[in-house]
Amino acid sequence: MALEVQVLKLFKMKSGISKSLNNSVAKAFHLLDYFNVAKPEWGVRELAKETGANKSTTYRMLATLESLGVLRKDEISEKYSLGLKLFELGNRVSIQSAFVSQTHPVLKQVAEEITETVHLGILKDNEVFMVDKIESPKGLQLNSVIGTSSPAYCSGLGKILLAHLKQGDLKQALESIDLKTNTEFTITKKTILKKELEQIKIQGYAIDRQELELGLICVAVPVYNQKNQVIAALSAAGPSIRFQEEKVESYVATLKKGARTIQQKIGNFKI
């Protein structure tokens, strides 16, 4: 029995995978992971060296993937890169459902710990698009609806997402935003909003204190992918009556833990 095989079996045992998984398929996708932005092209021998696999094996795997259109081979350099088949398959993925299926259990966990309503949102056309929601177990329900958008400047989710935009994108977003007054606490001046966003980016979380709706407070943190790009935001929201200033720290900690769990699950996913 080759060493590699022993290691694989050991890995399977340790990770609790008792199922008999298809080795070749796992190897194929493991190989595809080496084709990234940093190094999108590989030759047979260099890839074999990098992965530690035999060059015959690597050659046949690459040839197989090429014949399927999963990889393509540059005719001149004879190097391989990711092919149109993956583009095709990638376009078929329903990201909404694929993403939520990963994040939903995390939201549930966070909601149980915080015992308030938890939201997951992304920025879409400079508004907050609600991707998923777990209702507070305490009963008091919010009127937020999955699949709808709402203004970004007056919610915790929105502010943390705006705060992490690239400078140019933020400038563009601020220009297109109309700061309507929702409550006496709503931020209605762009200079003030700008300063608050800077502060939010530094402190790593955002609080909405009744800026959208009287009596509603929410705390939000960013969700990163494994490239450390902010791709979503996670928040806990509840009635201001229940809200205690000294709890903010613990809310943020729980939310950040959830955000990290999501980060581990989703890889390099980007909306």
Place this chain on the structure above:
Amino acid sequence: MALEVQVLKLFKMKSGISKSLNNSVAKAFHLLDYFNVAKPEWGVRELAKETGANKSTTYRMLATLESLGVLRKDEISEKYSLGLKLFELGNRVSIQSAFVSQTHPVLKQVAEEITETVHLGILKDNEVFMVDKIESPKGLQLNSVIGTSSPAYCSGLGKILLAHLKQGDLKQALESIDLKTNTEFTITKKTILKKELEQIKIQGYAIDRQELELGLICVAVPVYNQKNQVIAALSAAGPSIRFQEEKVESYVATLKKGARTIQQKIGNFKI
């Protein structure tokens, strides 16, 4: 030797594949092809029945792909669908990362100006491969799907791309094409198609007048890179009821403006 294996070997021989390809990997990607827009979710037994494979084999393949994140399993229905891993890999393909991410905003701009559905396509194996699409804001949706291929001889995109092939490549392409009748307007004679392609190359744009589908008209222009190689085509498509002959000029102008913007953005990129 099982029958299935004999058939596979026969297939390999007939298609001129002498190389020893990895069976399991080929089967895995063959399986993934069953997850399409028409049927995005599959259970173990129904997929086994559809593919003609054994249900144990199918089960293990699906479980393997799920453990890799290539598929995801709905917890309630226990059915499988395409997962985030494929989305991630699809986004790493150079056509996505180096091309579509650049061209998408241009398509959006063109679609807003023309207020019809806009497509971006390339030539792949003598067919039109749909790279990107912006739906018409007018609502009437076309059944085109990103990541799929369709015949080149009966679409605006295809005709403009064929027209700009090198003579030798065009000759080869025309030989391999089968001019099937889709509508009463479809070009079915190669001599006529040849003449039309010459005309199209001279005038700089192509029109498909209900050649693929009754009631569907589209106008297409070539997209050049900075080496002045035609690398893609840009089109506007809509119902023939809305189509006015005198608008062609303005459509072509807007499309060409978009094509030039893309040219500036992408440098010497080649598909």
Place this chain on the structure above:
DNA sequence: AAACACTGTTTCATATATTGAAACAATTAA
């Protein structure tokens, strides 16, 4: 011109992984 260093590719005995019928487990419907 010969030797070298670097590619990708093929061979073949052998070790390994995949296969499928059957049995099992767990739900749901009649």
Place this chain on the structure above:
DNA sequence: TTAATTGTTTCAATATATGAAACAGTGTTT
């Protein structure tokens, strides 16, 4: 209860993947 679904596991039979070595190119250096 019976019947008809579903997903899952088992194990011997068998097809398949493996890797060292040889081969076949290409371009570079001696």
